[in-house]
Structure formats: C-alpha cells, structure tokens
Amino acid sequence: MKDKHFETMAIHAGGEEKKPDNALNDPIFMTSAFTFDSLEKADAAFAFETRDYVYTRGNNPTLRVLEERMAALEGGQGAVAFASGMAAISSVLLSLLKPGDEIVAHPMLYGSTQNFVKNILPRYGISSRLLNLADVSSLASALSDRTKVIYFETPVNPSLEIIDIRAICQIAGTRGIKVVVDNTFATPYFQRPLSLGADVVVHSATKYISGHGDVIAGIAVARDGDYVQELKFGYMCEFGGVMSPFTAWLLLRGLKTLALRMREHEQNALAVARYLNDHPRVKKVYYPGLPEFPGHGLAAAQMRGFGAMVSFEVDGSLAQSKQLVNSLKLFKLAVSLGDCESLVQHPFAMTHRDYTPAEVQEAGLSPGLVRLSIGLEHKEDLVADLELALAELN
Numbered sequence: 001m002k003d004k005h006f007e008t009m010a011i012h013a014g015g016e017e018k019k020p021d022n023a024l025n026d027p028i029f030m031t032s033a034f035t036f037d038s039l040e041k042a043d044a045a046f047a048f049e050t051r052d053y054v055y056t057r058g059n060n061p062t063l064r065v066l067e068e069r070m071a072a073l074e075g076g077q078g079a080v081a082f083a084s085g086m087a088a089i090s091s092v093l094l095s096l097l098k099p100g101d102e103i104v105a106h107p108m109l110y111g112s113t114q115n116f117v118k119n120i121l122p123r124y125g126i127s128s129r130l131l132n133l134a135d136v137s138s139l140a141s142a143l144s145d146r147t148k149v150i151y152f153e154t155p156v157n158p159s160l161e162i163i164d165i166r167a168i169c170q171i172a173g174t175r176g177i178k179v180v181v182d183n184t185f186a187t188p189y190f191q192r193p194l195s196l197g198a199d200v201v202v203h204s205a206t207k208y209i210s211g212h213g214d215v216i217a218g219i220a221v222a223r224d225g226d227y228v229q230e231l232k233f234g235y236m237c238e239f240g241g242v243m244s245p246f247t248a249w250l251l252l253r254g255l256k257t258l259a260l261r262m263r264e265h266e267q268n269a270l271a272v273a274r275y276l277n278d279h280p281r282v283k284k285v286y287y288p289g290l291p292e293f294p295g296h297g298l299a300a301a302q303m304r305g306f307g308a309m310v311s312f313e314v315d316g317s318l319a320q321s322k323q324l325v326n327s328l329k330l331f332k333l334a335v336s337l338g339d340c341e342s343l344v345q346h347p348f349a350m351t352h353r354d355y356t357p358a359e360v361q362e363a364g365l366s367p368g369l370v371r372l373s374i375g376l377e378h379k380e381d382l383v384a385d386l387e388l389a390l391a392e393l394n
C-alpha cells in the first residue's frame, strides 16, 4: 500500500486482514477484553508472538487499523492512538525525557503544550528552554549535552510561522537529539515531517483528521518501530490515555475525505486571506499562502499546500478586535479547528490566555490577534460575513 497515492492510502491502508462477514467498512470493536481458546494461545499473545488481542487499553482491531493507516499516511513505522492530542504530546515527551534532560521548544505553542513544557516537565526534573526556532542560525550553539528533545509546531498556532523542519533535524541528528513535530495544522496531506528527518509526529486528531468536530483524539507516528512499541506499551498503556474504538472508527471515516477536505479548506482560506489582506481595516494577515508572508518560501518548499488557518490583526484597538469577533455570524466563536464549520477565536482571550504579557511579547504577537479556522462553507459567504463585521467596526 505504501506505493499508492495519498488519497488511496487514506481509504485503504491498514487493516488489510479480511473483515468479519465481508463487511466493506471496518466494524467498531466495542469490547474491553478478547477471549482465548487456551492458555497457550493467551501466552503467545502476551509474549507478542501473535497479533492476537488481549485488552483494548493495549490493542484493539479498530485502533490497529487507524494506527496502521496513520503510519502509512505519515510515512512512519507505526503509530499510537491516544485519547486526546495532549495525551499523545505528554506521553511522547515523557517517553523521550528523563530527570536531568532538557527540552528546547519554540516560544509559541498551543496553550496546554506550552504549560506542559514550561511548567509541568520541570516538576519532574526536566528543564525546558524556549528558543525562537524560526531562526535556526543560533540553534546549534544554543544546544547543550542535556538537550534531548526539540519540539515545535509548524505552521505554528496561532502565528502561522513556518519552521524549517529539515534544517532543525540536521542540527539535532548529529547530536542524537530527537525532533518532535506537531503536524496538526498541516496534516500529512500537506506536510510529512518524518520524510524531512523528524523522529516523531504528533497530532490533535480532534482537528482535520476527524474533520467533523465530533471527537477528542490524538495520534503519534514515529520513524522507529521499536520506539512505537515502547510508546504504546510503556507509556500509552500505563498512563492509560487510550482512544475509544468508536473514536477510531470516526477518525477512519474522516480520513477517507481528508485530501478532498484539505484541498477545499485551502481554497477557501486563500480567498479569505486575500480579501483580508486588501482590507483597509486590517493591519496584518498571517497566512503562509500569501507570497508576502515571511514563511511563504519555506512553506512552499516543505509543504505541498498552505493549510486553512488564517490569523489577522485589526487596524484598531484590542476592544475593536473583540468587537469584530463578537459580530461575526457564520464564523462560530469556538476553540478547536479543522471542522466543516468556520470558527473564530481570540487566542489571547481563549486558547493562549495563560501566556503572561512577557511571553506574549517574546512570541512577538499582538494580543488583538484574531484566528480563523476556515471551514467548508462557500468562500463568498465567508468573505461576506467578514465584510459585514469589519464594516460595523466603530
């Protein structure tokens, strides 16, 4: 299946065993445990000598299809499904770090990830350093012998900065440092960090992988099969952040249309970004698909599309940026992203509210930033909604 196109793998990869009763779709195996014909068979399953299942926290046929499909789409040796994106991120980081180690991360991260890296890991003797990874020129000299993981999102949430995955992996690789990339915004359709040298890719599958805003889910995909086994049985299984088989089934359904959706999301995003860019009440638009955006060239080189997240700053006060958010009608005021519905949120009042003023400044973002997740409605209706809200600005 690995030689097939993305669209084909998104529908067929993984779970290539014959399905029960010749079902076309994968059934949902809602069962906690699996039975054995004998103690000998149980023994073989516990020793990983067979692919038999034991207990859903360890493995389950619906989860296995999802994990194999995601591994194929990201080009990894295997994947581990988690109950949420944060379960995936926290488990991956704890699996790669031990007391005395250091993690280096980009200063702008999803709010809970930033809290985990900056405040929670140090409680376990793991120090964290935030470095501007969008500028790789000083990275090599900033690393120490204790640095064991480099972590970032690209495109970054919510600044849409683009970080050079290949350049970072080259520097990290010579020192045995693991590179973990959050690929939630791009999805494997637009970007495959493992093929650029990353060791582990993490996803909030709650977003585009699901695509329908009806689950909370996470996935980690890795280039090393032994590490996948360790992450699954040494961390996911023991920390207990397992995904429900029903969630896995919904994600398998979402994956079938991922390519279609991402292409359409992106077309809409480009139309919205161009509209905002030309609007006199808009000070700045953050969208990698705009040629004047600083990360455009790098995005064009390492991605095969620019995604559908657009951030912008109103030319006005903080209060006016909030007024604009409140006056949008079609864009729903909600956190999350990647759904069919277009969403708007105010990062520094919502997802990134725990950033201190100093951290906001270090990340170089205006507190009045507005973030849009461009959905699948007609682009003219989305532009009309923005037009009305911008016209109402006092």
Ligand SMILES: Cc1ncc(COP(=O)(O)O)c(C=O)c1O
Binding pocket: 084, 085, 086, 087, 110, 112, 113, 153, 157, 182, 184, 185, 203, 204, 205, 206, 216, 217, 218, 336
């Ligand atoms: C980029 C990014 N990574 C990780 C997460 C966390 O994922 P989850 O909410 O599925 O735990 C989010 C959630 O919004 C996110 O936007």
